[in-house]
Amino acid sequence: MSLWEKLERIDRRVLYGLLWIVVLPVLYYPINLPIVISDLTTEYYNQIEAIPAGSVVVLAFDLGPAGWPELGGMCYASMQHLFTRISETRPNPIKVVMLTYWATGAALIPNCFNEVYGPMDKMGAVYGEDWVNLGYIAGGEVGMSNFAADVWAAKPTDYQGWLVNDATKLPMMQNVRTIQDVYMLISIESGTPGYEEYLRQWWTRKTTLRILVGALGVSIPGVEPYRPTRVQSYLPGGAGASQYISLVGKKVPAVLPGQMGKKAVGVNDALSTSHILVIIFVALGNIGYFLRPRRK
């Protein structure tokens, strides 16, 4: 048996072990490769920077724990960025409505803002006046259609059971009745329902709705065809998350936890080593395939 045939028959557990070996040490001792910001990330950032004062922005956490490692950074950074915009646009601040069509996303929203801020009023954003968390809306695409037609009817309460028609507790929701009142949708999503359903149910009702997407790597091929006419920009997976974290970190360094910056660098380096390993695997496999003696 030739060397290439032996290599081809290598136990798959050796390959698994190699992946552990190239990822774990680099996370602990990052190489600190520079992060190059892509134009997609820059456009995403600029779109949020350009939100006019007084506009309503919907931040949708349509993801589950499976997507959190790749999309979590986007959630933190988007939330931070929006709350910075709330401060900047006073006395007529932008309003942020958080919601999700995934039950798993509903638990991730409080995790996100608890980890980033602790008490939410730290940045001067008051719950009910500047931002609201509506929580989980059931029904998938049907729920999206309901929300676009009549927000109060689709979700009568926020995540903790407060009524949306209660002007004393949730004053900002008194002016959010249909999709016509929403300026921008930022959807950080890991599957269906997602941007396609939003396009069908929200964009068709308001064709001037701006849409930004935080997409998994696997979703990039599906989102790219809609850019830039329907989806203004998107964050391309984990790489985009790291880039966006570094952009937001430059704007609000005092607020962005240092840990998140370190995590972003570690992820980048581990991504690099793991990708190089896969490329080596592909190359070795093909070289062995072409070089091994053919059986007549």
Add this chain to the structure above:
Amino acid sequence: MTMIPEEFVLAAGAWVSVFLTLAVYSFLYKENPIFRFAEHSFIAAGVGYWIAYNVWYCYDLAIGVPGGESGIQAGQWWWIFAFLFGIIYYFVLTRKYFWIYRYSLAIIVGVGAGLTLRTIVQAQILSLILATFLNLSPTDTAGNLIIFNPASPAGASLINNLLIVVLVFGSVIYFFFTSEAGVIKNIGRIGRVALMTAFGAAYGNTIMTRMNLFIGRAQDLLGISGPSPPDQQIAFVVIGITMLIVLFGYSYLKKKPPEEAPAPEPAPKTEAKRPRRKETST
């Protein structure tokens, strides 16, 4: 819950999450009882978790919170019919009354089909077709035709825009006229080039996603992220070593005994031949 110290809650959570993570990864070595335990836990958690959120959503919508505008408590008695249709859906689990559930399903499918059909043309098909009609003579600020811009390789240029138009057209032709011959087939071949490139790029992006997911878990195991880093690190080492010992031991115990000499093949069965009847003269 407030009686339990928070440090204990976080530490317990760290140990549980590390154990479950390593239990799933133990499948990489081989299938084993620890992985099966994690697998069943995953099914249970995935099923059980969604129930609570949906129960509360149903409550808020159909029964309603006092003071709200939705639900039976607000005078919307017709929600009783929603309950009825929800209950009859459960007859899918029976054999005798299976036919009842079809009516509930029919409404769901009808609404789903109606919602999709009425907007898919505008949102998906027309949007994509219109976006494909690109300017085939893009110019710069001085009015010169941009054939290809190396400074912005993916930007608007004659070559890029023409490629997009041709490749989109070719892809659609490939799907719709796969079995045709001649010119149509050759145009379809061009579409195949786009499709193969799309699948290759999709593969590259999939690698990024999966590696990111693994890196995220690895960060939790190493205590770089998570609720209680010291506990996560200790748990990783302790549970990791214990699990490796258990897996190697399990693998050793499950090993087949050395092969014995093959048993002699049994003699082939021969059917007793029926005695031929002697021909009798009649």
Add this chain to the structure above:
Amino acid sequence: MTWYKRREGPLIVTIVVALFLIFEWYFGKGALIPETTKASGEIQRFVAFILAFVIGVGALNVLRIHWHRIQRRKPGDYSWVYSSWLFILIILFVVTGAILGAIPYEYDPEAAAYVAHRTAEPSYVWMFDYVLSALDATMYSILAFFIASGAYRAFRARTAEAALLLIAGTLVMLGNAPIGGFMWTGFIDISTWIQRIPMMAGMRGILIGAGLGAIAMGIRILTGRERGYLGGGE
């Protein structure tokens, strides 16, 4: 078989509901015929409620399957142990989230009353954070190993098209990984070009085809030719 037990009854319901929604969108939306908009909205809210209400069907089905395993256990077969654990965990999730979350046992000084935590019930949140999150994320991340192993053992450039797929994938990987841009910035440009031009064009073709396929399926449903979703039998 009586008429209401046959499949034609539900088919007619499907067709009527779908046609009503389409009619409302094109002819009744907004101020034109406001009653249709209101009725359409109510039907959609009903369906959203039903979809939330019937989440229990999946749970009951899973419980039924595992209950049979527990009942039919044989000596030496320990799968019933896992099934029992599954039962316990599902019940734990439901009890903590739906039942415990409904009991107002904690006093909230701001509201000056006992409030129910609902889905913010601490034990339920703990189970999400440390059980479901860990399992969900790890189950999907394990694919990274299978992809890496598949890249070594199965990804072969046997034909020109497979070679094109392989080259495109490799270039995109080099563009995605920061080390690719560090080695040569051209990798980022090439990867960006591949994703914005040929990949985007191919996917657009696929999405247009998928959209037309969805319309074809919808027309099949509207004309009653699509009956598979109703299940077997008459």
